[in-house]
Amino acid sequence: MQEDAPILEVKDLWKTYDNGVAALRGVSFTVRRGEFLGVIGLSGSGKSTLLRCINRLVEPSSGSIRFGGAEVTAMGGKDLSAARQRIGMVFQHFNLVKRKSVLTNVLTGRLGAVGTWRSIAGRFSPEERARAAELLGIVGLGDKGDVRASELSGGQQQRVAIARSLMQRPDLLLADEPVASLDPSTSHSVMRYLEQANQEFGVTILCNLHFLSLVRQYTTRVIALQAGQIVYEGSPQEIDEAWFRRIYGEEAKEVRIQ
Numbered sequence: 001m002q003e004d005a006p007i008l009e010v011k012d013l014w015k016t017y018d019n020g021v022a023a024l025r026g027v028s029f030t031v032r033r034g035e036f037l038g039v040i041g042l043s044g045s046g047k048s049t050l051l052r053c054i055n056r057l058v059e060p061s062s063g064s065i066r067f068g069g070a071e072v073t074a075m076g077g078k079d080l081s082a083a084r085q086r087i088g089m090v091f092q093h094f095n096l097v098k099r100k101s102v103l104t105n106v107l108t109g110r111l112g113a114v115g116t117w118r119s120i121a122g123r124f125s126p127e128e129r130a131r132a133a134e135l136l137g138i139v140g141l142g143d144k145g146d147v148r149a150s151e152l153s154g155g156q157q158q159r160v161a162i163a164r165s166l167m168q169r170p171d172l173l174l175a176d177e178p179v180a181s182l183d184p185s186t187s188h189s190v191m192r193y194l195e196q197a198n199q200e201f202g203v204t205i206l207c208n209l210h211f212l213s214l215v216r217q218y219t220t221r222v223i224a225l226q227a228g229q230i231v232y233e234g235s236p237q238e239i240d241e242a243w244f245r246r247i248y249g250e251e252a253k254e255v256r257i258q
């Protein structure tokens, strides 16, 4: 694989759900290695559908998605599992197993690699345990490994989810509104760990975000969706008042997260 080849190429992607809703209508864009791409748009504009098509949690209706040069839409079971190994995901509601320990939650980031039966049995190698503990340290939760996930605050749970996603050493991380359930200061702490994953570990990031101020602060490039189509692609700094109103509607006012 060429170093400068795009990590992700999406071409003319369409998704129409069974109920007839056309969530994506001909979306095309390219992501280079090392980018932190923000995806913005009103609720219902297709952001989650787009992210979920990339790892095929949602089946695209038509179009092409190339990840590391390979066509994701054509992948069968084994190839798809291998691709998913390299694509981490972080969700708005964290999706931790609440009654399990924090360390176990991080270790299940290896689920695809070790097989479900091994992770259910709690059989992880000393190396895997050491890596999980190291990642917990990186997200500032080194002392929480034995605590039940349900005992942590929302921001802490999202940091566990980030550690879990990094466990599989992803090339690409998909984050679907990762701070939408968090208060402003916690949002920054979570965004900073995503930034660290991007800058220090070289993980390419695609992140759906609601607040433009976060987009401006953390992303290197942005695409804006409106009713399933890209209406803006470029620098987050160049989204001025006029663009903002075009993307979010005439009535919208920018809310800043300080």
Ligand SMILES: Nc1ncnc2c1ncn2[C@@H]1O[C@H](COP(=O)(O)OP(=O)(O)O)[C@@H](O)[C@H]1O
Residues within 6 Å of the ligand: 017, 018, 019, 021, 022, 023, 041, 042, 043, 044, 045, 046, 047, 048, 049, 050
């Ligand atoms: N599973 C689904 N079945 C049917 N329609 C869906 C489904 N998921 C999303 N949609 C519809 O697709 C459109 C895009 O939704 P979504 O991708 O969730 O947007 P966003 O993440 O930007 O809020 C919306 O009209 C939504 O109602």
Ligand SMILES: [Mg+2]
Residues within 6 Å of the ligand: 047, 048, 049, 176, 177
């Ligand atoms: Mg969404």
